[in-house]
Amino acid sequence: MSFSFCNSPHRFKGILAGGYSGLSWAVDALLISLVLTAVGDDSIASVLGISMLHDGFAALWLLLLLYFRGRVGQLSAITKSRDALFCMLGALLGGPLAMTCYLLSISNVGVAVTTTVTASYPLLGALLSVIVLKERVSRRTWIGLSVCLVGVVLTAYTPEQGGGEFTFSSLKYAMIAALGWASESVVCAYGMRSDKITPSTALLLRESTSAVSYLLVIMLLGSGLVELKPIISVFSTSVSVLYLLALTAGVGMSSFLAWYSSIDAIGPAQALGLNITYSAWGVILSLLFLNQPFHLSVFAGSLLVLLGVCYAMLPASKSSSSSINQ
Helix, strand or coil: CCCHHHCCHHHHHHHHHHHHHHHHHHHHHHHHHHHHHHHCCCCHHHHHHHHHHHHHHHHHHHHHHHHHCCCHHHHHHHHCCHHHHHHHHHHHHHHHHHHHHHHHHHHHHCHHHHHHHHHHHHHHHHHHHHHHCCCCCCHHHHHHHHHHHHHHHHHHEEEECCEEEECHHHHHHHHHHHHHHHHHHHHHHHHCCCCCCCHHHHHHHHHHHHHHHHHHHHHCCCCHHHHHHHHHHHHHHCHHHHHHHHHHHHHHHHHHHHHHHHHHHHCHHHHHHHHCCHHHHHHHHHHHHCCCCCCHHHHHHHHHHHHHHHHHHCCCCHHHHHHHCC
16 A cells, blocks of 8 residues: 655655644643643633743744754844735734633643644634635545544533533633634645745744734733733742743744644645644543543543544545545
8 A cells, every 4th residue: 555645755754743743732731731730820811921921932942943053044034024924913813812712721621621622623724724725635634624523522522410511611712722723724824835934934923923912912901910910929939830831832832843844744734633633642641640530521532533633644545536636
C-alpha cells in the first residue's frame, strides 16, 4: 500500500508537526490548569491577565528563536505587508476571543471536557477552508471529522441519577473557543499563502497582537490594572508561579509553531485533524496528574476523536481518489 500522505519530506514533517502540536497543547492545558489553581481567582479580568502574560511570554520565546535564526532584522518589512494583517486578524480570533473562552471553560468544567469539546473546531475549520481557501477536502476527511464531532457531543453528555442531560449551556465557552480557532487557522493559512511570512514569523505576529489586545481589553474593563491585583499578589509572593506560567507559554509557543508549520505544509483541514488529538491527551493527562474523576462518556468521546482523526488521515486508494476529491 502506498501511503500518499508521506510521499514527500515536506508533507511528512507537516504530519509530525501536527501530531506534536496535539500532544504539547494538552500539556499546555495541564500547566494552565495548575496556574489557574495557584492564582485562585477565576474572574474575567484575572483570566484575561493570565492570557495576556501567556501570549506575552510566548512572544518573547519566539523573539529569542528568531534571533538565533538571524531573522529579527526582517520583521520590520514583514509587519508592513498585507499578509501580516491577516496574521494579526487571526490573532484577534484565536487570542482574545478563543483563548479567553478556553481558559474560562477550563476553570468551569475542567481540562478533560474542555480539550475534547474544543476539538470540534477542525470540522468548522474544514468547512471554512472550503469556502474561503477553495481547498479540496476529501470525503474521508469529512467522515473522520464528523466522527470527531460525535465524540465531542458524547463528551458533553453527563449522566445523572435517573437519567442524563446535555450540558451544552456549561460548554458555551469551549464552543466559542472552537469557532475562534477554526477561523484563525483559515485566516492565517491565507496570510501564509504567498510564502513571504514563515510560520514562526506569523506566530510572533499572532502572539504579540494577542498580548497587546488583552492589555487593551483589561484597560477598558473600567478599573483597569486594578482588576489584576489578585494575579500581581500571587506572582509577587510566589515567583515559582510566574516561572510556571513562562514555562507554560514556552510549551504553548512550541505547540502553536508546530500547528502553523503543519497548516503551511499540509493545509488547514488535515493539520486541524492532527491537532485535535490534544483532546485525548487532555483526558489522559488530567487522569494521571490532576486526579480528575473518570467518566466513561468522556473517555469514549476522546476515543472517538482519535478514531476519527486516524480515519481522516488514511490515504485514499488510487482507484477512488479521483472520485473522492471532487
